[in-house]
Amino acid sequence: xxxxxxxIVKAISGFYxxxxxxxxxxxxxxxxxxxxxxxxxxxxxxxxxxxIGANEGIVVSVAQRTNQLVRPVISNVDxxxxxxxxxxxxxxxxxxxxxxxxxxxxxxxIAIAFTKGDLPGADAVFAxxxxxxxxIGYPVTRLSVKQGLGLGxxxxxxxxxxxxxVMAGQSGVGKSTILSHLSPESGAITGAVGERSxxxxxxxxxxxxxxxxxxxxxxxxxxxxxxxxxLELDDLGPLFRDFVQQAPQCEFRGCLHEVEQGCxxxxxxxxxxxxxxxxxxxxxxxxxxxxxxxRRYS
Ligand SMILES: Nc1nc2c(ncn2[C@@H]2O[C@H](COP(=O)(O)OP(=O)(O)OP(=O)(O)O)[C@@H](O)[C@H]2O)c(=O)[nH]1
Ligand SMILES: [Mg+2]
Ligand SMILES: [Zn+2]
Numbered sequence: 566x567x568x569x570x571x572x573i574v575k576a577i578s579g580f581y582x583x584x585x586x587x588x589x590x591x592x593x594x595x596x597x598x599x600x601x602x603x604x605x606x607x608x609x610x611x612x613x614x615x616x617i618g619a620n621e622g623i624v625v626s627v628a629q630r631t632n633q634l635v636r637p638v639i640s641n642v643d644x645x646x647x648x649x650x651x652x653x654x655x656x657x658x659x660x661x662x663x664x665x666x667x668x669x670x671x672x673x674x675i676a677i678a679f680t681k682g683d684l685p686g687a688d689a690v691f692a693x694x695x696x697x698x699x700x701i702g703y704p705v706t707r708l709s710v711k712q713g714l715g716l717g718x719x720x721x722x723x724x725x726x727x728x729x730x731v732m733a734g735q736s737g738v739g740k741s742t743i744l745s746h747l748s749p750e751s752g753a754i755t756g757a758v759g760e761r762s763x764x765x766x767x768x769x770x771x772x773x774x775x776x777x778x779x780x781x782x783x784x785x786x787x788x789x790x791x792x793x794x795x796l797e798l799d800d801l802g803p804l805f806r807d808f809v810q811q812a813p814q815c816e817f818r819g820c821l822h823e824v825e826q827g828c829x830x831x832x833x834x835x836x837x838x839x840x841x842x843x844x845x846x847x848x849x850x851x852x853x854x855x856x857x858x859x860r861r862y863s
Contacts, residue, residue, distance in 0.1 A: 648734030
């Protein structure tokens with residue numbers, strides 16, 4: 566029998582929903598041999614399916630993964646789309662820098678979408694944010710789902726083409742709105758309080774990929790609860806890409822960029838090659854790490 570290639574888009578209680586080359590979803594079981602070998606297919610896996618009838622099948626092989634995230638459980642992630650509202654809720658540059666560090670830690674590429682570009686006050690916030698993050702090298706887009714801004718072929722769609730993208734962002738920033746716009750069949754609920762309340766015990770790890778153009782997009786509730794406190798102190802700096810770019814010398818000597826003599830990061834901040842808010846947020850996160858360690862060992 567002819568095998569079909571596909572990607573697992575949803576996994577619930579031993580059922581794998583595979584979006585196949587036929588451009589539709591088949592509900593599949595996994596071949597028993599996986600369990601014996603300790604392989605458990607996950608969302609994002611590229612698989613081969615032996616079709617059964619029109620809508621079902623058996624997963625017979627799983628391709629080697631390029632990466633695998635733990636929270637949420639998903640493999641082969643090409644990029645994270647950090648979704649932050651410009652206003653309502655007001656943009657927190659600290660939360661953004663924290664999330665960037667957390668995703669850098671997973672070695673997943675980052676793009677940033679600033680939403681609610683139609684609301685009063687959005688212009689100035691976007692100008693400030695765009696100046697900072699574009700300069701560091703992160704792709705930045707400005708969206709307004711209300712005005713249909715930024716969602717066209719050349720903008721967000723372009724960023725998502727051919728990639729597996731997971732969205733991360735706080736509640737109420739417009740993630741589900743983006744998803745329902747790009748994938749009306751996703752049935753994403755917007756404006757409602759997220760996943761947690763209305764589903765069963767699968768909610769915290771539940772993640773689903775939706776086909777958008779030639780790629781896949783996931784709305785991930787769990788991704789927003791980021792915790793960096795298990796990092797070693799000197800592993801924080803390298804997660805700030807601008808520090809590494811502007812002050813590579815600091816990396817060699819394990820500098821924490823606090824009070825050290827000859828710290829190149831601090832020189833770069835003074836010379837405005839590193840944005841001061843990024844440095845301030847780094848120090849704030851470093852402080853959080855120190856306090857967490859103190860608690861752990863006390
Ligand atoms: N003015 C304006 N409102 C928006 C825009 N995008 C989303 N909203 C509104 O913001 C609210 C929250 O949007 P959601 O898409 O549900 O937010 P979410 O990120 O999915 O939130 P959670 O599911 O709780 O994590 C809704 O009332 C949307 O209508 C936008 O571009 N402009
Ligand atoms: Mg939502
Ligand atoms: Zn330094």
